[in-house]
Amino acid sequence: MTILCVRFQLPPASEAALPGLLGLLEEFTPVVEALPPDGALADVRGAERYFGRDAVELASVIRVRALALHGVDCAIGAGPGPMLARMALRGARAGLTRAVPGDPDAIAEFLAGLPVTALPGVGTATARTLDEYGLDTLGRVAAAPLSTLQRLVGARTGRELHEKANGVDRGRVVPNGVSRSLATERPFDRDELDPGRHRAALLSAAEELGARLRAVGKVCRTLTLTVRYADRSATTRTRTLAEPTAHSAALTGAAYAMYEALGLQRARVRVLALRAEGLAPAEQASHQLTFDPVDEKVRRLEEVADRARARFGPRAVIPGTLAA
Numbered sequence: 001m002t003i004l005c006v007r008f009q010l011p012p013a014s015e016a017a018l019p020g021l022l023g024l025l026e027e028f029t030p031v032v033e034a035l036p037p038d039g040a041l042a043d044v045r046g047a048e049r050y051f052g053r054d055a056v057e058l059a060s061v062i063r064v065r066a067l068a069l070h071g072v073d074c075a076i077g078a079g080p081g082p083m084l085a086r087m088a089l090r091g092a093r094a095g096l097t098r099a100v101p102g103d104p105d106a107i108a109e110f111l112a113g114l115p116v117t118a119l120p121g122v123g124t125a126t127a128r129t130l131d132e133y134g135l136d137t138l139g140r141v142a143a144a145p146l147s148t149l150q151r152l153v154g155a156r157t158g159r160e161l162h163e164k165a166n167g168v169d170r171g172r173v174v175p176n177g178v179s180r181s182l183a184t185e186r187p188f189d190r191d192e193l194d195p196g197r198h199r200a201a202l203l204s205a206a207e208e209l210g211a212r213l214r215a216v217g218k219v220c221r222t223l224t225l226t227v228r229y230a231d232r233s234a235t236t237r238t239r240t241l242a243e244p245t246a247h248s249a250a251l252t253g254a255a256y257a258m259y260e261a262l263g264l265q266r267a268r269v270r271v272l273a274l275r276a277e278g279l280a281p282a283e284q285a286s287h288q289l290t291f292d293p294v295d296e297k298v299r300r301l302e303e304v305a306d307r308a309r310a311r312f313g314p315r316a317v318i319p320g321t322l323a324a
Contacts, residue, residue: 003055003082004076005076006042008066017070028044031043036181043173056097075089076092076097077090077092082173084110087100116130116131119138126157126161130152135149141165142162146159149162192269193269202225202256206274207252220277221279222241223255223274224239225255228273229268239258246282
């Protein structure tokens with residue numbers, strides 16, 4: 001086991017504490033990838049040799065130091081690759097490390113009974129398609145012929161799904177991944193049940209992300225919504241945008257769509273967070289031109305608003321809904 005996936009038990013709206021915790025991991029290995037808002041991947045192959053301890057023992061030391069220095073407990077998953085470490089983390093809880101052994105038989109046994117949605121990157125649509133053909137567990141997907149999977153979900157997706165279900169983990173830890181994303185949170189003063197206030201918070205967060213992206217000359221490819229509830233549980237959804245963008249209206253539309261898809265009914269929400277990921281230079285992004293004069297007008301107004309905010313402050317121009 002050479003990869004650790006760590007989820008820090010941060011209080012709501014405390015993402016600012018993550019850089020310090022990443023620094024703690026970097027004392028053991030320089031190969032650390034941030035998984036905001038509260039996690040990280042760490043490749044500890046070199047640390048195992050240097051400290052003479054295996055990954056599970058290093059995880060125990062990391063947990064003790066996080067508690068002693070930062071007052072933060074953590075749950076840790078360990079595995080031979082990033083994918084398996086992430087999956088191991090699903091079954092871990094604060095104060096414990098769940099480990100997937102590195103031998104193929106143990107990996108196959110670990111994966112066999114898990115649902116298809118346990119694989120990172122497998123969404124509900126793909127899972128629904130596979131379920132219609134009785135492929136509802138990773139063991140059944142692993143046993144299915146590759147050609148069958150490719151007919152069901154496509155050549156590339158089928159090949160990746162077949163490899164992952166058989167424990168083939170081609171992922172790697174990419175250091176300094178935190179610079180590839182921007183995030184913002186909207187905590188509520190009390191557990192909030194009103195969908196109208198949820199949407200207002202999402203609008204505010206999307207406006208802020210759009211302004212920050214445009215200020216640094218970036219666009220994002222994906223948007224992630226995290227909803228934290230009163231019982232400290234959370235739901236996360238990620239959507240790939242139609243095109244890389246920093247347009248606030250597009251970000252708001254994607255955020256609303258993910259929120260509506262959750263179907264929350266009187267959920268006691270404590271924090272809403274949005275993260276723009278897959279950042280790239282704006283000058284390298286393409287934009288689909290339209291004949292819609294409204295879209296062109298909105299984008300020009302956005303440029304004017306950005307100039308006003310740069311001169312008079314971030315609240316110089318805000319949507320009328322938020323002003324009300």
